[in-house]
Amino acid sequence: MIAEHLATVRNAGHLPRIKYAVIVFASCFCNPAAGSMLPKFLVGISAFVAYFDGLTIQSTLVYMPELPEVETVKAGLVPVMEGRVIDRADVNRPDLRWPFPDRMVERLAGTRVQSLHRRSKYILVDLDSKETLLIHLGMSGRILISGHTIGDFHHDHPTPAKHDHVVFHMEGGVRITFNDARRFGAMDLMETAKQDDHWLIRDIGPEPLGNAFNESYLIDRLAGRNSPIKNALLDQGIVAGLGNIYVCEVLFRAGIHPQRKAGEISKKRVATLVPIIRDVLAEAIVAGGSSLRDYRQADGELGYFQHVFQTYGREDQFCLTNGCQKKIQRIVQSGRSTYYCPQCQR
Numbered sequence: 001m002i003a004e005h006l007a008t009v010r011n012a013g014h015l016p017r018i019k020y021a022v023i024v025f026a027s028c029f030c031n032p033a034a035g036s037m038l039p040k041f042l043v044g045i046s047a048f049v050a051y052f053d054g055l056t057i058q059s060t061l062v063y064m065p066e067l068p069e070v071e072t073v074k075a076g077l078v079p080v081m082e083g084r085v086i087d088r089a090d091v092n093r094p095d096l097r098w099p100f101p102d103r104m105v106e107r108l109a110g111t112r113v114q115s116l117h118r119r120s121k122y123i124l125v126d127l128d129s130k131e132t133l134l135i136h137l138g139m140s141g142r143i144l145i146s147g148h149t150i151g152d153f154h155h156d157h158p159t160p161a162k163h164d165h166v167v168f169h170m171e172g173g174v175r176i177t178f179n180d181a182r183r184f185g186a187m188d189l190m191e192t193a194k195q196d197d198h199w200l201i202r203d204i205g206p207e208p209l210g211n212a213f214n215e216s217y218l219i220d221r222l223a224g225r226n227s228p229i230k231n232a233l234l235d236q237g238i239v240a241g242l243g244n245i246y247v248c249e250v251l252f253r254a255g256i257h258p259q260r261k262a263g264e265i266s267k268k269r270v271a272t273l274v275p276i277i278r279d280v281l282a283e284a285i286v287a288g289g290s291s292l293r294d295y296r297q298a299d300g301e302l303g304y305f306q307h308v309f310q311t312y313g314r315e316d317q318f319c320l321t322n323g324c325q326k327k328i329q330r331i332v333q334s335g336r337s338t339y340y341c342p343q344c345q346r
């Protein structure tokens, strides 16, 4: 049904037909573990949400970029940004979610990008001016790369589009366009040396793929907590970058009921969450990377990635566990949909 909506909207011409650009969409949803036997009913792109205002699907399935999607976008930016000078930046409005930093255009012009990295859902671009550019995709942010040749494919610059809020003109003619229809995204500039103290970053917990996130850490942080495990894992102060979709998948894989109180889960079971979280995220990152390559090698249109989740978005469909006859249920926790199997998750 979602795919049908997509097809309708695309055919109606509401979406730009993009032959010219590699688009690194804010979201890619790929799950290699799910396998091709599963119905490919779920197509998700947060960028498309903007085009669905007024459609009912928005209330039940809203895709926001999570850690793997941001990592994929970052990976798409590295080859066109690292080591290159930002010749010019066009900033077409005063703000996104928050105002742009003072003199952003002047502070970016002529700086050379030294490296890109990711912290939680933020892309951090270290510049040779000793400042760091923070990019947050928000809900609908997407990044288009044009003027770039990958293999045999050259992607010409697109016609400027509505919601193209920031354009980076890179040395060598590459253009990086940040388009954000809903403007929940953000950009900021900070001293590189003080980036860990930035107000958006300083309270974020350890990276789930880093060493600081381990079994004893998680056991310690969940001890005594009365909140449901779903909410605890969404708490960015406990672990960075986990969002609604991947937490649902993690809890399904762990067999833990999303409403179970975090502090009442045995240490042994909590410990199992760590490798599961790492696996779920790592698989999605790998899939995102291969999707990038696939789209680059096709016609340059990086529209959306098909992703099949085991629970997310599968309300009333049969659980995918072998031998389980139950259907996936949806409940709302703290205003967010949770999908789970009442049989497999206890």
Ligand SMILES: [Zn+2]
Residues within 6 Å of the ligand: 319, 320, 321, 324, 325, 326, 341, 342, 343, 344, 345
């Ligand atoms: Zn089940």
